[in-house]
Amino acid sequence: MKFLRFQFLVVLFFQGILSMKALAQEPSIAIELGETDISIQRPFTISVIIQNSDSRPVINFPTIKGFIKKGTATSVSPVEINGKTVVSQVITQSYAAIRPGEYRLPPFELVVGETTIQSEEVIITVQPDATTAPVASPPETIAKNDVFLSLNTSKGSVYTGEGFSVKLSFFVAESYPFELTFYELEPQLQQILKTLRPANCWEENEGITDLSRHPVFFNGKQYAEYRIYQATFFPLNKQPIQLPSVSLKLLQFRPAAKPGGERKKEIVSYTTRPLSVSVTPLPPHPLRDQVAVGQYRLIETSLRKNPAVGQSVQYNFRITGEGNIASLPAPVVPDSTTLDIFPPSEKEVINRSRGVVSGYKTFSYALIPRQNGNFPLATYFRWIYFNLKEQRYDTLRSAITLRVGGTALSEGDTVRVSLPGSIYTGIEKVDSSEQPVNMQEVLRLVVNILLIGMIVGMMYLFWRK
Numbered sequence: 094m095k096f097l098r099f100q101f102l103v104v105l106f107f108q109g110i111l112s113m114k115a116l117a118q119e120p121s122i123a124i125e126l127g128e129t130d131i132s133i134q135r136p137f138t139i140s141v142i143i144q145n146s147d148s149r150p151v152i153n154f155p156t157i158k159g160f161i162k163k164g165t166a167t168s169v170s171p172v173e174i175n176g177k178t179v180v181s182q183v184i185t186q187s188y189a190a191i192r193p194g195e196y197r198l199p200p201f202e203l204v205v206g207e208t209t210i211q212s213e214e215v216i217i218t219v220q221p222d223a224t225t226a227p228v229a230s231p232p233e234t235i236a237k238n239d240v241f242l243s244l245n246t247s248k249g250s251v252y253t254g255e256g257f258s259v260k261l262s263f264f265v266a267e268s269y270p271f272e273l274t275f276y277e278l279e280p281q282l283q284q285i286l287k288t289l290r291p292a293n294c295w296e297e298n299e300g301i302t303d304l305s306r307h308p309v310f311f312n313g314k315q316y317a318e319y320r321i322y323q324a325t326f327f328p329l330n331k332q333p334i335q336l337p338s339v340s341l342k343l344l345q346f347r348p349a350a351k352p353g354g355e356r357k358k359e360i361v362s363y364t365t366r367p368l369s370v371s372v373t374p375l376p377p378h379p380l381r382d383q384v385a386v387g388q389y390r391l392i393e394t395s396l397r398k399n400p401a402v403g404q405s406v407q408y409n410f411r412i413t414g415e416g417n418i419a420s421l422p423a424p425v426v427p428d429s430t431t432l433d434i435f436p437p438s439e440k441e442v443i444n445r446s447r448g449v450v451s452g453y454k455t456f457s458y459a460l461i462p463r464q465n466g467n468f469p470l471a472t473y474f475r476w477i478y479f480n481l482k483e484q485r486y487d488t489l490r491s492a493i494t495l496r497v498g499g500t501a502l503s504e505g506d507t508v509r510v511s512l513p514g515s516i517y518t519g520i521e522k523v524d525s526s527e528q529p530v531n532m533q534e535v536l537r538l539v540v541n542i543l544l545i546g547m548i549v550g551m552m553y554l555f556w557r558k
Contacts, residue, residue: 121142121143121144121145122141122142122143122144122205122208122210123141123142123210124139124140124141124142124203124210124211124212125139125140125141125142126138126139126140126198126212126215127139127140129215129216129217129218130218130220131190131217131218131219131220132219132220132221133190133192133193133219133220133221136163136187136188136189136446137157137160137187137188137190137217138185138186138187138188139154139155139185139186139188139212140183140184140185140186141183141184141185141203141205141210142182142183143182143183143184143205144182146182149167149182150184150205150206152184152186152203152204152205153203153204154186154203155198155201155203157188157196157198157217158196158197159190159191159192159194159196159219160188160189160190160191160196161188161189161191161305161306161307162186162187162188162303162305163186163187163188163189163305163446163447165184165185165186165187165300165302166184166185166187166299166300166444166445166446167182167183167184167185167300187446189307190217190219191308192219193219193220193221194219195216195217195218195219196216196217196218196219197214197215197216197217198214198215198216198217199214200212200213200214239265239266239268239269239314240263240264240265240266240269240273240363241263241264241363242261242262242263242264242339242340242341242363242364242365243260243261243262243263243264243365244259244260244261244289244336244338244339244365244366244368245259245260245368246258246259246260246336246368246370247259247448248370249370249371250370250371250372250373251328251370251371251372251373252372252373252374252375252386252479252481253328253329253330253331253372253373253374253375253386254327254328254329254375254384254385254386254387254416254417254479255327255328255386255387255481256297256325256326256327256387256415256416256417256450257325257326257334257370258323258324258325258326258448258449259289259322259323259324259325259326259336260320260322260323260448261285261289261320261321261322261323261339261365262318262319262320262321263318263319263321263341263343263363264309264316264317264318264319265316265317265319266314266315266316266317267314267315267316267317268314268315270348271345271346271347271348272345272346273343273344273345273346273361274343274344274345274346275304275343275344276342276343276344276360277342278304278321281341281342282321282322285321285322285339285341286322288337288339289322289336289337289339291326291328291334291335291336293328293329293330293332293334294326294327294328294329294334295326295327295329295417295419295420296324296325296326297324297325297326297327297417297419297443297445297450298323298324298445299323299324299325299445299446299448300445301320301321301322301323304319304320304321305319305320306318306319307319307320321341323448325445325448325449325450327386327416327417327420328370328372330372331372331373331374332372333369333370333371333372334369334370334371334372335367335369336367336368336369336370337367338364338365338366338367339364339365340362340363340364340365341362341363341364342360342361342362343360343361343362343363344358344359344360344361345358345359345360345361346358347359375479376479376485376486378486380477383422384477384478384479384486385416385417385420385421385422385478385479386416386417386478386479386481387414387415387416387417387478387479387481388414388415388416388480388481388482389412389413389414389415389416389478389480389489390412390413390414390489391410391411391412391413391476391489391490391491392411392413392453393408393409393410393411393470393474393491393492393493394408394409394411395407395408395409395470395493395495396408398493398494398495398496399495399496399497399498400462400495400497401462401497401498402462402463402464402465402497402498403461403462403463404461404462405459405460405461406459406460406461406462406495407457407458407459407460408457408458408459408460408470408474408493409455409456409457409458410424410437410455410456410457410458410474410476410491411453411454411455411456412453412454412455412456412476412489413452413453413454414451414453415449415450415451416450416451416481417450418441418442418443418450418451418452418453418454419441419443421441421454423437423439423456424456424474424475424476426458426473426474427473429473430463431462431463431464431466431468432460432461432462432463432468432473432495433460433461433462433463434458434459434460434473435458435459435460435461436458437456437457437458438456438457439454439455439456439457440454440455440457441453441454441455460495462495462497464497465497465498466497466498467494467495467496467497468494468495468496468497469491469493469494470491470493470494470495471490471491471492473491474490474491475488475489475490475491476488476489476490
């Protein structure tokens, strides 16, 4: 009995330590609802914010009566907290209202991994938009048939690096007399995407996960559109883009010949027509093969604009806009004798919705001035890109000027330098044998010592009795 009690205490002790460790590392999860007063053209959104987790969970977002599910968008941004990188994810589901009105979204639960989170009830007000056309415009590949598979692109000609969207949809008229069911869609879709994806393009997939029904009206008929695939492609070279024809098989059920009889089942196939997108090289420029293409603007911040010599300054150069955000290059910074400029850390947020890729990419630099004076950062930080709106090359330049010569702050906030020279001057005199104290290692050592002492003490008391 005493030995069993001893085992129970040891197991309980270990479980307590493991539980505390798991609790400290448990990700933080929250639901964020979008604006509840929107126009018919704007989507309503439900976002799940996950912090301290780099896994991509599958989330079954709720169905809202009167709304149609659009694609989901995922953004991932690493954040530095206490010297550690914490990954923050935002997974957003978009909903499009069918018609104006007031809609009730009752309280709902979402299961994210092993965690269940709840949301409160809200009323969504959808306002009519006077600029909305009464009917939808038919796609270019529209057929006169009641059922057809459509493949279309947003542009027929692009520059190298300019994005264009590709959408694959299945249309069926409301008046079609037979029932159609998607047949082995997953393996078919894998083969379709393998055929469609151009080898010379960067792809940003919108990640359509639900085959939702979208009512549209054209050619005097009411149709249901099922969007199967939508992505934005960015050509990497001047080779033209060829999109071959693809086919989709469905199960079709015809009415039974006699009442109560078995319906006739058959496999029907629908095929798109091939498409091509021409690619135009960018105008001549020394950096033509290196610059980004799109519409961008600069947002910059400096945590200190009046530093003293040797003080570290954090400078953030954020490029935001529409284009291939993931491949945006960092500014080319020239060598400087007045500033020590360290390589940047990068953070990006990408949104993919309705055939548009937008977001931002931030380059965070550490700057250390070597001498007093005024230093316009435009001398060091400029970013050249091809402006699609203006159809010309453009440059984003810093508008911040560092005025070096202020009073130095505390010892811990100042980096000592020996002028003239680099911040590494005198590094050979530094005693590298003095290592900083790692509090995490010290805490782990103390816990291990206490644990061993507890086990030895309990064993001693057990054998003594």
